[in-house]
Amino acid sequence: MQPDGSEPLPLSRQIDQLADQCVKCGLCLPHCPTYQADLTENESPRGRIALLQALANGQLEAAPKLRAHIDHCLLCRRCERVCPSGVAYGRLFDLGQQLLAQDRRPARAARLGLALLTRPVGLRALVRLIVLGQRSGLAALGRGLGLGRHSTLLRRGLTLPRLPWPRSLAPHYPAMTPRRGRVALFTGCVSAAADSRTLGDTIAVLRYFGFDVTVPATQQCCGALHAHSGQHAQAEQLAARNRRAFAGEFDAIIVTASGCASQLLETDLPVPVRDAVSFIANQSWPDSLPVRAGDETVAVHEPCSAQNVLRAANDIYPLLEHIPGLRILPLGDNATCCGAAGSYLLRYPAFADQLRARKLAHVEEQHPDRLVTTNIGCALHLQSGLVEQHNLIPVIHPLTLLREYIEAPA
Ligand code: SF4
Ligand code: SF4
Incomplete structure (x- = not known):
């Protein structure tokens, strides 16, 4: 059901309508990293839009080659930024992946990865193992021995920067200067497990700026990776749980990771979603907050x-x-x-x-x-x-x- 109470159009019709907005001018092509690398139409935004429209209209089948051209997209949305016709490429891409997912189950590794993002306890346990590996020198040894040569996952794991030990956050933090308002902090799945330093620093800065900070305990992953891989039902479930978790008297939902903020903006949350840097940048600097000089x-x-x-x-x-x-x-x-x-x-x-x-x-x-x-x-x-x-x-x-x-x- 749509917010206005109407039934959504069938998936293929939605894709067709969005794709129709592309006038095929090609102005996005030079901005697209995959087109720059390959110089073929199918690896360009315009080509992908045409492929998805043909798929939606039944003119093309979901053949492996077509899927590969769509999957090669980084979803950087540079094309959307420069498009003079305002084609909603990000939305079109997610709908296209949803259509493609109707007769393709994600690979086992992808399913495990997506499931892990929704299990904070499992994610934290994994990060603790990585931190122990880093602190004991095993990760450096593995790198030195070239253990990551034959496995992308292992190479990525061995070259991760030193991660902080995951730590839990309190449910509330009071403002430390004259009170301006109350915000809720979105912690994210990966950030909550692997980037507690950023979350702690963001809470501190918000408090210095006069905000009470609440960290809702029942919040969930933003669902970006689920939506971008066509797992619409899972993404919707996460969105619904976040809508409940963030229902409250907050001035804003503060998000430290701009990727999560982008997804949450499209999630119809009950409170405005704000990127943490933008939110602080748009506040007046508190009189009582001195800053040291830097030299770097x-x-x-x-x-x-x-x-x-x-x-x-x-x-x-x-x-x-x-x-x-x-x-x-x-x-x-x-x-x-x-x-x-x-x-x-x-x-x-x-x-x-x-x-x-x-x-x-x-x-x-x-x-x-x-x-x-x-x-x-x-x-x-x-x-x-x-x-x-x-x-x-x-x-x-x-x-x-x-x-x-x-x-x-x-
Ligand atoms: S997506 Fe926009 S910029 Fe690219 S070809 Fe279509 S109308 Fe032109
Ligand atoms: S989102 Fe990025 S990679 Fe994908 S088509 Fe647009 S510019 Fe190219």
Whole structure:
């Protein structure tokens, strides 16, 4: 049922209608990373739209080649950002995957991965094992022995940056300066298990800015990976549970990972969804909150989700300018995806690494002291690439950086 009470159109009709908005001008082609790499129509946004429309209309079958062209898409949504006709490519892609999933069950590994995202206890146990492997030196030994040569999953695991031990959050945190409001924190599945540092720093900054922070215990994964792989029913279940978890008197739902924020924006939650950096950047700086001066160069990686979906990637710059003495640079070629792209780095490791290599070349050229990004997937992918190069530059969330420089109120 639609929000206005009407029945939704059949899937194929929805795809056909969205695809009809494409006037086939081709202006998106030069912006698409897979087209840039392959230079064939089927690896372009316009080609994928045509393939999905032909599939929806029954002119083409869901043959392996067609599926491969659709699956190769990074879902960076650069094409959507530059499209003059406003084609909703992201929506079209998810509907297309839903259609393709009707007669294709996801592979076993994909099913296990998606199931793990909805089981926080299992995810935390896995992260604890990884942390133990890292702290005991086993991960470094495995890397040294080249154990990841024959398994993408193992290579990705062995080159993960040092993760913090997962820690639990309290249900409520009170404001530390004159109270401005009350927000709810979305912790995410991977962030909650593997990035407690960013969550802790975000809570601290929100409290310094005068917000009470609530962390709803029954919240769920945002469902992005389920939606993008055609598992619509699972994505809808997660959305429904999040709608219940976040029903309350909140000014906003604060999300630290821009990828999750992008998905939650399309989830019809009862409270406005705000990217954490954008939310803080749009607050007036509290009088009672001093900031220390810095002396370092920070490069800003702008995730595709922040640029092309949230369209708020620029909010980070004025926020970091509150730190005197900080030299802030956009990372070169920010418009192109880093290759992380959800599960893409596991499904197409060679192309994901090729895209990442372009980013790392810019890191080498610009030589920042630290790199910041608002998306956990991009952070882990970039930091892993640096680990492989024995480069110790840390990749952190911008609010972690900000918190370091703020002198906490007594
Ligand atoms: S998606 Fe937009 S930019 Fe690309 S070909 Fe269609 S109308 Fe043109
Ligand atoms: S989402 Fe990105 S990879 Fe996919 S068609 Fe659009 S520009 Fe290309």
